[in-house]
Amino acid sequence: MTTVLLFGDRRLPRPLAGSPSVQITDPAAIDEAIGGAGRVAVVGDDADLAAVLSRLMRTERLDVEVAHVRNRWPCGWLSARRAASRPARRVPLIRDDTGTALVGAAVWLPPEGSPALTGEAVVDDVVLFDGESAGVRIEPTLTMPGLRATVLGGRRRWISGRAAQLGTTGVRVVRDGVPGRRETKRSTFYRHTTGWLRVDC
Numbered sequence: 001m002t003t004v005l006l007f008g009d010r011r012l013p014r015p016l017a018g019s020p021s022v023q024i025t026d027p028a029a030i031d032e033a034i035g036g037a038g039r040v041a042v043v044g045d046d047a048d049l050a051a052v053l054s055r056l057m058r059t060e061r062l063d064v065e066v067a068h069v070r071n072r073w074p075c076g077w078l079s080a081r082r083a084a085s086r087p088a089r090r091v092p093l094i095r096d097d098t099g100t101a102l103v104g105a106a107v108w109l110p111p112e113g114s115p116a117l118t119g120e121a122v123v124d125d126v127v128l129f130d131g132e133s134a135g136v137r138i139e140p141t142l143t144m145p146g147l148r149a150t151v152l153g154g155r156r157r158w159i160s161g162r163a164a165q166l167g168t169t170g171v172r173v174v175r176d177g178v179p180g181r182r183e184t185k186r187s188t189f190y191r192h193t194t195g196w197l198r199v200d201c
Contacts, residue, residue, distance in 0.1 A: 002067070002084040003037040005030070005052065007044030013069060013080035016041060024048075030055045039065040039199070041083040046104035046176040053093065053101035053196055062093070067199035068103075082201035089200065092146035093192040094138075096175065101196075102189060104176045107152070108136040111170035111183050119168030123149050124161035138164050138189050142198070146191035163190035 004012060004021040012021050019041070022033035030052055034040055042049045049068050056062050067083035094102040110117045116132040124145075128136060134153035141148055141160065149164045150156040165188045173180040173187050 001037075002039045002041050003034065004041045004043060004069075005033055005048075007042070007048040010043045013043065013077065015077065015081040016069075016083065019084065027051045027055070031059060034061070034064065037064060039067070039084075039088070041067040041069050041080070041199075043069045043080075045070075047178050050101045050103045050176050053103065054095075054099065056196065057093065057095065057101060057192060057194075058099060062194045062196055065197040065199055067201050069201070079201040083199060086199050086201050088197040090195040091142045091198045092140060092144060093194065093196045094140040094147050094189055095192050096173075096190075097186070097188045100175055101192075102138070102140055102147075102175055104139070106138045106176070106189060107174045108138075108166055108168075108187060109172040109174060110135065111172060114170070117168060117171060119166060119171075121149070121151075121164065121166045121168075123147075123159040123164045126159050126161065128159060128164075136164070136166065147189060163188060 002019045004016050004019050006023045042052050065088035069080045118132050120130045121128040121136050129151050133151050138149045145162045148158045148160045150158045170183050
């Protein structure tokens with residue numbers, strides 16, 4: 001049985017009408033909502049899915065299969081239909097040094113009021129930039145080594161690796177569209193030791 005997690009004011013998709021569902025208005029409720037579920041369908045955006053994966057990672061429950069259902073027609077209807085029946089496969093789980101999972105993309109941006117990001121960023125042993133940059137975009141990949149990153153502005157050159165690290169005078173970190181609470185001087189995104197079970201829908 002698939003347990004459906006409805007984030008915000010999202011409604012239960014019709015193809016999942018026969019499944020138990022829980023409305024999630026507070027991330028603290030995720031653990032109880034998942035309970036003993038073997039598969040969950042997350043109806044929400046990338047940040048909502050990342051919140052679920054973060055909780056599964058922290059509670060060592062990465063054996064739970066996870067489907068992501070987006071509320072966009074016709075994609076949302078199709079993904080909802082597939083969420084309960086498609087097989088799951090283990091893919092890399094990307095997290096950062098705060099223990100937060102990454103699903104769509106993260107961006108390292110200059111501090112508020114600054115024209116450039118100053119410091120050094122590397123992916124594994126490859127230097128992305130050393131000096132100044134407009135910023136960096138990091139994305140998880142569905143295959144090893146797990147992530148890729150590129151410098152913002154100009155011609156993009158993607159570098160793949162297990163980890164992306166930044167040391168800087170100051171950076172704003174945006175994870176899946178959600179800005180961090182404060183600027184920091186270091187940030188790392190890397191592949192977790194265990195991947196997550198992604199339902200292809």
